[in-house]
Amino acid sequence: MxxxxxxxxxxxxxxxxxxxxxxxxxxxxxxxxxxxxxxxRNKNSKTNGRQLVRREASDQNWNSKQNKMQIGPNGTKLSSKMYLRIDLTSYRNATRDLCYMIFGRETLGTHTLSGRVGPGAVHNNMKTKEQLEPDLVEDIVHYIMSKFEVQQNQVLHAIRLACRNSARTLMERKKDK
Structure with missing residues (x-):
């Protein structure tokens, strides 16, 4: 008892x-x-050798009339085809994909998050880069933070990496020409 x-x-x-x-x-x-x-998912999600995660059309931000998905509070929208190509296996992959879709590789290579001149650019007499559009960056951060349990600084770091990698690719292309 x-x-x-x-x-x-x-x-x-x-x-x-x-x-x-x-x-x-x-x-x-x-x-x-x-x-x-x-x-x-495994049957339907292999495309170009990369596994994609399919999302349901019943997502709360889905606008079926326009076939667009709003990803943030500032009104950034992606087409349904682009939205379905976001690789949601990790926050880094998803952030990179969103950056490439929204900004494009050329813009990422010629812009930075802050637009400030870094010490490396001053030392090497390089041109200053423009700032990425803050509203779009905020929408990407909002979307990734809502899908993954990550902090804002982690998402911003992933965006910086996307900018850095795109800049390196652009520089290599210029050297090859």
């Missing part, structure tokens, strides 16, 4: 067994449903 409530232990054990059994059944059902979803 439990000294505090004067209830026999066997009553607790039977109640615990029933709850545990019902939770086990629910967990098994959820696992089956997840396996079904993953199997349909």
């Amino acid at each position: 439990n000294a505090f409530t004067q209830t026999p232990r066997r009553l607790y054990e039977t109640e615990t067994d029933r709850v545990l059994q019902s939770l086990t059944v629910k967990l098994e059902n959820l696992e089956r449903e997840l396996q079904k979803r993953n199997s349909t």
